[in-house]
Amino acid sequence: MRWGLAGASTIASEHMIPAFRAHGDEVSWVASGNPDRALHYAADHGIGRAFGSLEEALAAGGVDAVYISSTNEKHAPQALAAIAAGAHVLCEKPLAMNLAEAADMVEKAQQAGVVFATNHHLRCAGSHRAIRDLIAAGAVGQVLSMRVHHAVHLPPHLQGWRINDAGAGGGVVPDITVHDADTVRFLLGEDPIEVTALDGTSGMGEGVEDSVMSIWAMPSGAMVFAHESFTHPFAGSAVEVHGTLGSIFAQGVMTQRPVGEIELVTADGRRNVPFSNHNLYVEGVRMFREAVRGSGQPSATGLDGINSLRVALAVREAARSGQRVAVNYGA
Numbered sequence: 001m002r003w004g005l006a007g008a009s010t011i012a013s014e015h016m017i018p019a020f021r022a023h024g025d026e027v028s029w030v031a032s033g034n035p036d037r038a039l040h041y042a043a044d045h046g047i048g049r050a051f052g053s054l055e056e057a058l059a060a061g062g063v064d065a066v067y068i069s070s071t072n073e074k075h076a077p078q079a080l081a082a083i084a085a086g087a088h089v090l091c092e093k094p095l096a097m098n099l100a101e102a103a104d105m106v107e108k109a110q111q112a113g114v115v116f117a118t119n120h121h122l123r124c125a126g127s128h129r130a131i132r133d134l135i136a137a138g139a140v141g142q143v144l145s146m147r148v149h150h151a152v153h154l155p156p157h158l159q160g161w162r163i164n165d166a167g168a169g170g171g172v173v174p175d176i177t178v179h180d181a182d183t184v185r186f187l188l189g190e191d192p193i194e195v196t197a198l199d200g201t202s203g204m205g206e207g208v209e210d211s212v213m214s215i216w217a218m219p220s221g222a223m224v225f226a227h228e229s230f231t232h233p234f235a236g237s238a239v240e241v242h243g244t245l246g247s248i249f250a251q252g253v254m255t256q257r258p259v260g261e262i263e264l265v266t267a268d269g270r271r272n273v274p275f276s277n278h279n280l281y282v283e284g285v286r287m288f289r290e291a292v293r294g295s296g297q298p299s300a301t302g303l304d305g306i307n308s309l310r311v312a313l314a315v316r317e318a319a320r321s322g323q324r325v326a327v328n329y330g331a
Protein backbone atom coordinates (compact mmCIF):
# COMPACT_ATOMS: atom_id res chain seq x y z
CA MET A 1 0.00 0.00 0.00
CA ARG A 2 1.04 3.60 -0.53
CA TRP A 3 0.66 5.96 2.41
CA GLY A 4 0.54 9.73 2.70
CA LEU A 5 1.40 11.38 6.00
CA ALA A 6 -0.71 14.32 7.19
CA GLY A 7 1.60 15.84 9.80
CA ALA A 8 5.39 15.79 10.12
CA SER A 9 5.09 14.32 13.59
CA THR A 10 7.11 12.48 16.22
CA ILE A 11 4.77 9.48 16.36
CA ALA A 12 5.08 8.99 12.60
CA SER A 13 8.87 9.10 12.74
CA GLU A 14 9.28 6.99 15.88
CA HIS A 15 6.64 4.32 15.25
CA MET A 16 4.39 4.57 12.22
CA ILE A 17 6.80 4.99 9.30
CA PRO A 18 8.71 1.88 10.48
CA ALA A 19 5.36 0.08 10.95
CA PHE A 20 4.23 0.87 7.39
CA ARG A 21 7.59 -0.22 5.99
CA ALA A 22 7.56 -3.41 8.06
CA HIS A 23 4.72 -4.53 5.78
CA GLY A 24 6.57 -3.51 2.62
CA ASP A 25 4.35 -0.43 2.22
CA GLU A 26 5.61 2.79 0.70
CA VAL A 27 5.42 6.19 2.39
CA SER A 28 4.78 8.27 -0.73
CA TRP A 29 4.58 11.78 0.69
CA VAL A 30 4.45 13.92 3.79
CA ALA A 31 2.25 17.00 4.09
CA SER A 32 3.05 19.56 6.76
CA GLY A 33 1.79 23.06 7.47
CA ASN A 34 5.36 24.22 6.96
CA PRO A 35 6.96 23.52 3.55
CA ASP A 36 10.52 23.65 4.92
CA ARG A 37 9.75 21.20 7.70
CA ALA A 38 8.05 18.93 5.18
CA LEU A 39 11.20 18.94 3.02
CA HIS A 40 13.52 18.24 5.95
CA TYR A 41 11.22 15.55 7.32
CA ALA A 42 11.00 13.87 3.92
CA ALA A 43 14.79 13.94 3.55
CA ASP A 44 15.35 12.62 7.09
CA HIS A 45 12.94 9.72 6.56
CA GLY A 46 13.56 8.81 2.94
CA ILE A 47 10.12 9.98 1.79
CA GLY A 48 9.90 10.80 -1.92
CA ARG A 49 7.69 13.88 -1.92
CA ALA A 50 7.03 16.75 0.49
CA PHE A 51 4.14 19.19 0.44
CA GLY A 52 3.40 22.40 2.34
CA SER A 53 -0.30 21.59 2.58
CA LEU A 54 -2.47 18.51 2.60
CA GLU A 55 -4.58 19.92 -0.23
CA GLU A 56 -1.54 20.01 -2.55
CA ALA A 57 -0.55 16.51 -1.49
CA LEU A 58 -4.01 15.08 -2.09
CA ALA A 59 -4.19 16.80 -5.47
CA ALA A 60 -0.88 15.12 -6.37
CA GLY A 61 -2.50 11.79 -5.44
CA GLY A 62 -0.61 8.53 -5.62
CA VAL A 63 -1.66 7.12 -2.24
CA ASP A 64 -4.15 4.51 -1.06
CA ALA A 65 -4.35 5.71 2.54
CA VAL A 66 -3.57 8.77 4.64
CA TYR A 67 -2.20 8.54 8.17
CA ILE A 68 -3.18 11.64 10.19
CA SER A 69 -0.89 12.53 13.08
CA SER A 70 -1.09 16.31 13.19
CA THR A 71 -2.11 18.25 16.29
CA ASN A 72 -5.60 17.31 17.41
CA GLU A 73 -7.56 20.28 16.05
CA LYS A 74 -6.44 19.38 12.51
CA HIS A 75 -7.59 15.76 12.57
CA ALA A 76 -11.18 16.44 11.50
CA PRO A 77 -10.56 18.79 8.56
CA GLN A 78 -7.68 16.65 7.34
CA ALA A 79 -9.69 13.43 7.60
CA LEU A 80 -12.59 14.96 5.69
CA ALA A 81 -10.20 16.14 2.95
CA ALA A 82 -8.54 12.71 2.69
CA ILE A 83 -11.91 10.93 2.58
CA ALA A 84 -13.16 13.33 -0.11
CA ALA A 85 -10.06 12.41 -2.12
CA GLY A 86 -11.01 8.73 -1.85
CA ALA A 87 -8.27 7.69 0.57
CA HIS A 88 -8.59 5.23 3.42
CA VAL A 89 -7.80 6.94 6.73
CA LEU A 90 -5.88 5.89 9.81
CA CYS A 91 -6.38 8.76 12.25
CA GLU A 92 -4.66 9.49 15.52
CA LYS A 93 -6.52 9.88 18.77
CA PRO A 94 -8.36 11.85 19.91
CA LEU A 95 -10.27 11.70 16.65
CA ALA A 96 -11.42 15.29 16.99
CA MET A 97 -12.02 18.17 19.37
CA ASN A 98 -15.70 17.33 19.80
CA LEU A 99 -18.23 14.58 19.11
CA ALA A 100 -19.93 16.28 16.19
CA GLU A 101 -16.65 16.47 14.27
CA ALA A 102 -15.73 12.89 15.09
CA ALA A 103 -19.16 11.57 14.05
CA ASP A 104 -18.94 13.53 10.80
CA MET A 105 -15.55 11.97 9.99
CA VAL A 106 -16.81 8.44 10.52
CA GLU A 107 -20.07 9.04 8.67
CA LYS A 108 -18.31 10.59 5.66
CA ALA A 109 -15.91 7.63 5.52
CA GLN A 110 -18.84 5.20 5.53
CA GLN A 111 -20.57 7.13 2.76
CA ALA A 112 -17.36 7.16 0.70
CA GLY A 113 -16.80 3.44 1.26
CA VAL A 114 -13.28 3.90 2.64
CA VAL A 115 -11.80 2.26 5.72
CA PHE A 116 -11.52 4.59 8.71
CA ALA A 117 -9.59 3.56 11.82
CA THR A 118 -8.43 5.10 15.08
CA ASN A 119 -4.82 4.53 16.15
CA HIS A 120 -5.57 3.22 19.65
CA HIS A 121 -2.44 1.07 19.80
CA LEU A 122 -2.94 -0.50 23.24
CA ARG A 123 -5.61 -2.95 22.06
CA CYS A 124 -2.99 -4.30 19.64
CA ALA A 125 -0.70 -5.31 22.53
CA GLY A 126 -0.21 -8.97 23.38
CA SER A 127 -0.51 -8.00 27.04
CA HIS A 128 -3.95 -6.44 26.69
CA ARG A 129 -5.16 -9.28 24.51
CA ALA A 130 -4.04 -11.74 27.19
CA ILE A 131 -5.86 -9.76 29.90
CA ARG A 132 -9.01 -9.60 27.79
CA ASP A 133 -8.82 -13.37 27.17
CA LEU A 134 -8.45 -14.07 30.91
CA ILE A 135 -11.50 -11.94 31.71
CA ALA A 136 -13.55 -13.50 28.90
CA ALA A 137 -12.60 -17.00 30.09
CA GLY A 138 -13.91 -16.21 33.57
CA ALA A 139 -10.49 -16.37 35.24
CA VAL A 140 -11.43 -13.60 37.69
CA GLY A 141 -15.15 -14.38 37.87
CA GLN A 142 -17.44 -11.37 37.79
CA VAL A 143 -15.43 -8.17 37.36
CA LEU A 144 -16.00 -5.87 40.33
CA SER A 145 -13.52 -3.11 39.60
CA MET A 146 -10.62 -2.02 37.46
CA ARG A 147 -7.78 0.41 38.14
CA VAL A 148 -5.81 2.04 35.36
CA HIS A 149 -2.54 3.65 36.40
CA HIS A 150 -1.31 5.77 33.51
CA ALA A 151 0.58 8.60 35.21
CA VAL A 152 3.79 8.97 33.23
CA HIS A 153 6.42 11.62 32.55
CA LEU A 154 6.07 13.45 29.26
CA PRO A 155 9.54 13.44 27.69
CA PRO A 156 11.09 16.89 27.03
CA HIS A 157 10.75 16.63 23.23
CA LEU A 158 6.97 16.26 23.61
CA GLN A 159 6.52 19.12 26.10
CA GLY A 160 5.04 21.48 23.48
CA TRP A 161 1.42 21.94 22.44
CA ARG A 162 0.30 19.07 24.72
CA ILE A 163 1.04 21.11 27.86
CA ASN A 164 0.22 24.67 26.77
CA ASP A 165 -2.14 24.83 23.80
CA ALA A 166 -5.81 24.11 24.44
CA GLY A 167 -6.62 25.18 20.88
CA ALA A 168 -4.41 22.40 19.50
CA GLY A 169 -6.12 19.86 21.76
CA GLY A 170 -3.56 19.92 24.57
CA GLY A 171 -4.11 18.43 28.01
CA VAL A 172 -3.75 14.99 29.50
CA VAL A 173 -7.43 14.13 29.04
CA PRO A 174 -7.44 14.24 25.23
CA ASP A 175 -3.95 12.78 25.20
CA ILE A 176 -4.10 9.83 27.61
CA THR A 177 -7.63 9.47 29.01
CA VAL A 178 -8.87 8.57 25.50
CA HIS A 179 -6.38 5.68 25.42
CA ASP A 180 -7.50 4.47 28.83
CA ALA A 181 -11.14 4.71 27.81
CA ASP A 182 -10.43 2.58 24.75
CA THR A 183 -8.46 0.07 26.81
CA VAL A 184 -11.21 -0.32 29.41
CA ARG A 185 -13.82 -0.72 26.67
CA PHE A 186 -11.61 -3.32 24.97
CA LEU A 187 -10.92 -5.30 28.14
CA LEU A 188 -14.38 -5.25 29.68
CA GLY A 189 -16.47 -5.14 26.50
CA GLU A 190 -18.75 -2.43 27.83
CA ASP A 191 -19.01 1.36 27.79
CA PRO A 192 -18.97 3.60 30.87
CA ILE A 193 -22.33 5.11 31.82
CA GLU A 194 -21.23 8.03 33.97
CA VAL A 195 -18.07 9.52 35.43
CA THR A 196 -16.80 11.78 38.16
CA ALA A 197 -13.37 13.39 38.15
CA LEU A 198 -10.83 15.86 39.53
CA ASP A 199 -8.09 17.42 37.42
CA GLY A 200 -5.24 19.82 38.04
CA THR A 201 -1.79 20.99 37.11
CA SER A 202 1.27 19.60 38.85
CA GLY A 203 4.24 21.23 37.15
CA MET A 204 3.73 21.08 33.39
CA GLY A 205 0.26 22.22 32.36
CA GLU A 206 -0.11 25.87 31.35
CA GLY A 207 -3.78 26.51 30.72
CA VAL A 208 -4.53 22.80 30.32
CA GLU A 209 -4.69 19.99 32.88
CA ASP A 210 -1.60 17.81 33.22
CA SER A 211 -3.17 15.36 35.70
CA VAL A 212 -6.59 13.83 36.21
CA MET A 213 -8.20 11.12 38.33
CA SER A 214 -11.62 9.82 37.44
CA ILE A 215 -14.10 7.12 38.46
CA TRP A 216 -16.39 5.50 35.94
CA ALA A 217 -19.58 3.47 36.46
CA MET A 218 -19.96 0.53 34.06
CA PRO A 219 -23.29 -1.05 33.01
CA SER A 220 -22.32 -4.37 34.69
CA GLY A 221 -21.93 -2.57 38.01
CA ALA A 222 -18.12 -2.64 37.86
CA MET A 223 -16.30 0.54 38.91
CA VAL A 224 -13.23 1.87 37.11
CA PHE A 225 -10.61 4.19 38.55
CA ALA A 226 -8.29 5.92 36.05
CA HIS A 227 -5.27 8.13 36.75
CA GLU A 228 -3.51 9.96 33.95
CA SER A 229 -0.67 12.44 34.27
CA PHE A 230 2.26 13.98 32.38
CA THR A 231 4.32 14.69 35.51
CA HIS A 232 5.11 11.37 37.23
CA PRO A 233 8.66 10.19 36.44
CA PHE A 234 8.66 7.08 38.63
CA ALA A 235 5.04 5.96 39.01
CA GLY A 236 5.11 3.31 36.29
CA SER A 237 1.95 2.14 34.60
CA ALA A 238 -0.41 -0.70 35.42
CA VAL A 239 -3.82 -2.22 34.92
CA GLU A 240 -5.54 -4.14 37.69
CA VAL A 241 -8.74 -6.10 37.19
CA HIS A 242 -10.42 -7.35 40.36
CA GLY A 243 -13.16 -9.97 40.26
CA THR A 244 -15.09 -12.31 42.52
CA LEU A 245 -12.70 -15.21 41.79
CA GLY A 246 -9.39 -13.52 41.18
CA SER A 247 -7.34 -10.45 40.35
CA ILE A 248 -5.12 -9.57 37.40
CA PHE A 249 -2.09 -7.36 38.05
CA ALA A 250 -0.50 -6.11 34.83
CA GLN A 251 2.55 -3.94 35.42
CA GLY A 252 4.11 -1.64 32.82
CA VAL A 253 1.58 -2.39 30.09
CA MET A 254 0.22 1.12 29.37
CA THR A 255 3.00 1.84 26.95
CA GLN A 256 3.97 1.95 23.29
CA ARG A 257 6.31 -1.03 23.65
CA PRO A 258 5.43 -4.74 23.91
CA VAL A 259 6.60 -5.03 27.51
CA GLY A 260 5.29 -5.57 31.03
CA GLU A 261 4.34 -8.43 33.33
CA ILE A 262 0.97 -9.99 34.04
CA GLU A 263 0.12 -11.95 37.16
CA LEU A 264 -3.14 -13.78 37.88
CA VAL A 265 -3.99 -14.24 41.56
CA THR A 266 -6.74 -16.69 42.58
CA ALA A 267 -7.49 -19.10 45.41
CA ASP A 268 -5.00 -21.45 43.68
CA GLY A 269 -2.15 -18.96 44.15
CA ARG A 270 -0.24 -16.63 41.84
CA ARG A 271 0.87 -17.36 38.31
CA ASN A 272 2.59 -15.37 35.59
CA VAL A 273 0.63 -15.00 32.36
CA PRO A 274 2.66 -15.15 29.14
CA PHE A 275 1.81 -12.93 26.19
CA SER A 276 3.02 -12.18 22.68
CA ASN A 277 5.67 -9.46 22.36
CA HIS A 278 4.82 -8.36 18.81
CA ASN A 279 5.12 -4.66 17.89
CA LEU A 280 1.84 -2.85 18.66
CA TYR A 281 1.95 -0.46 15.71
CA VAL A 282 2.98 -3.10 13.18
CA GLU A 283 -0.01 -5.14 14.34
CA GLY A 284 -2.36 -2.15 14.04
CA VAL A 285 -1.17 -1.51 10.49
CA ARG A 286 -1.57 -5.23 9.66
CA MET A 287 -5.22 -5.15 10.71
CA PHE A 288 -5.81 -1.88 8.85
CA ARG A 289 -4.34 -3.38 5.65
CA GLU A 290 -6.54 -6.48 6.05
CA ALA A 291 -9.61 -4.25 6.42
CA VAL A 292 -8.65 -2.38 3.24
CA ARG A 293 -8.48 -5.76 1.50
CA GLY A 294 -12.02 -6.43 2.69
CA SER A 295 -11.14 -8.87 5.44
CA GLY A 296 -12.23 -7.91 8.95
CA GLN A 297 -12.14 -4.64 10.84
CA PRO A 298 -9.29 -2.37 11.88
CA SER A 299 -8.15 -2.95 15.44
CA ALA A 300 -9.93 0.20 16.59
CA THR A 301 -12.67 1.46 14.28
CA GLY A 302 -13.98 4.97 13.85
CA LEU A 303 -16.77 4.15 16.29
CA ASP A 304 -14.18 3.05 18.85
CA GLY A 305 -12.53 6.45 18.41
CA ILE A 306 -15.85 8.22 18.90
CA ASN A 307 -16.60 6.20 22.02
CA SER A 308 -13.22 6.83 23.64
CA LEU A 309 -13.71 10.52 22.94
CA ARG A 310 -17.17 10.40 24.55
CA VAL A 311 -15.60 9.14 27.79
CA ALA A 312 -12.72 11.63 27.73
CA LEU A 313 -15.06 14.56 27.14
CA ALA A 314 -17.27 13.39 30.01
CA VAL A 315 -14.22 13.16 32.30
CA ARG A 316 -13.16 16.68 31.38
CA GLU A 317 -16.68 18.03 31.94
CA ALA A 318 -16.95 16.23 35.28
CA ALA A 319 -13.61 17.67 36.42
CA ARG A 320 -14.57 21.18 35.36
CA SER A 321 -18.10 21.13 36.77
CA GLY A 322 -17.46 19.11 39.91
CA GLN A 323 -20.56 17.07 38.99
CA ARG A 324 -21.19 13.45 38.02
CA VAL A 325 -21.55 13.45 34.24
CA ALA A 326 -23.45 10.94 32.10
CA VAL A 327 -21.38 9.88 29.10
CA ASN A 328 -23.07 11.28 26.00
CA TYR A 329 -24.15 8.41 23.73
CA GLY A 330 -26.63 10.54 21.82
CA ALA A 331 -26.31 11.58 18.18
Ligand code: NDP
Pocket residue numbers: 006007008009010011012031032033034037069070071072092093094119120121158160175256
Ligand atom coordinates in the same frame (compact mmCIF):
# COMPACT_ATOMS: atom_id res chain seq x y z
P1 NDP B 1 4.27 16.32 17.35
O1 NDP B 1 4.28 17.51 18.21
O2 NDP B 1 5.54 15.61 17.10
O3 NDP B 1 3.67 16.68 15.91
C1 NDP B 1 2.41 17.28 15.79
C2 NDP B 1 2.49 18.42 14.77
O4 NDP B 1 3.35 19.41 15.28
C3 NDP B 1 3.10 17.97 13.46
O5 NDP B 1 2.07 17.50 12.63
C4 NDP B 1 3.76 19.23 12.96
O6 NDP B 1 2.84 20.05 12.27
C5 NDP B 1 4.12 19.98 14.24
N1 NDP B 1 5.55 19.83 14.55
C6 NDP B 1 6.21 18.69 14.79
N2 NDP B 1 7.51 18.95 15.04
C7 NDP B 1 7.64 20.30 14.96
C8 NDP B 1 8.72 21.17 15.13
N3 NDP B 1 9.94 20.72 15.42
N4 NDP B 1 8.50 22.48 15.00
C9 NDP B 1 7.27 22.94 14.72
N5 NDP B 1 6.20 22.15 14.54
C10 NDP B 1 6.39 20.85 14.67
O7 NDP B 1 3.14 15.38 17.92
P2 NDP B 1 3.08 13.84 18.23
O8 NDP B 1 3.70 13.01 17.20
O9 NDP B 1 3.52 13.62 19.61
O10 NDP B 1 1.48 13.63 18.18
C11 NDP B 1 0.78 13.78 16.96
C12 NDP B 1 -0.60 13.14 17.08
O11 NDP B 1 -0.43 11.75 17.33
C13 NDP B 1 -1.47 13.67 18.21
O12 NDP B 1 -2.81 13.66 17.78
C14 NDP B 1 -1.28 12.65 19.32
O13 NDP B 1 -2.41 12.59 20.17
C15 NDP B 1 -1.10 11.38 18.54
N6 NDP B 1 -0.24 10.39 19.21
C16 NDP B 1 -0.66 9.09 19.27
C17 NDP B 1 0.10 8.12 19.84
C18 NDP B 1 -0.35 6.71 19.81
O14 NDP B 1 0.34 5.85 20.33
N7 NDP B 1 -1.48 6.39 19.23
C19 NDP B 1 1.40 8.45 20.47
C20 NDP B 1 1.79 9.83 20.29
C21 NDP B 1 0.98 10.74 19.68
P3 NDP B 1 2.49 19.86 10.72
O15 NDP B 1 1.20 19.12 10.71
O16 NDP B 1 2.36 21.25 10.23
O17 NDP B 1 3.58 19.09 10.11
